[in-house]
Amino acid sequence: MNILFLSAAVLSLAVCLIHTFAGGRAIAVPLLKASDLKPVPKYVxxxxWHIVTIVLGMIAVMFLFAGLRPSSLDLGWVATALVASFCLLGLVVPPLKKQKYSHMPQGWLFLPIMLLGLIGGVV
Structure with missing residues (x-):
């Protein structure tokens, strides 16, 4: 059993739930209510949004399998690579676009998961 991957699974699930419920109210609902957007960009x-929900859920599942089954180490590395790329994107884009992290904090949510995945992959 890999406690670090299991911890990454719990944090990943938390991020998925934050995205789904808090983010849904703050982003998805206003998006659908926006009358100034044309239907194609709005619905795409x-x-x-739903693709991201699925990916976040699957990352939690991959970390869970990697944590419970030592033979699933590759799943832990795939989940870590995904989380690392999301972290990097979320930490680089705001300064490049002159945005505030308070308006786009997602990269910071992935940082502890990435660290747990990296350490869990080598322990």
Whole structure:
């Protein structure tokens, strides 16, 4: 059993739930209510919202399997690579676009998961 991957699974699930419930109210609902957006970009963005929900859930599942089954180490590395890329994107884009992290904090949510995945992959 890999406690670090299991911890990453719990944090990943938390991020998925934050995205789904808090983010849904703050982002998805206003997106669908926006009357100034044309239907295609509005519904494509909404579809992407659901893709992100699925990916976040699957990352938690991958970390869970990697934590419970030593033979699933590759799943832990795949989940870590995904989380690392999301972390990097979320930490680099705000300064490049002159945005505030308070407006786009997602990268920071992935940082502890990435660290747990990296350490869990080598222990």
């Amino acid at each position: 963005a909404y579809y992407c």
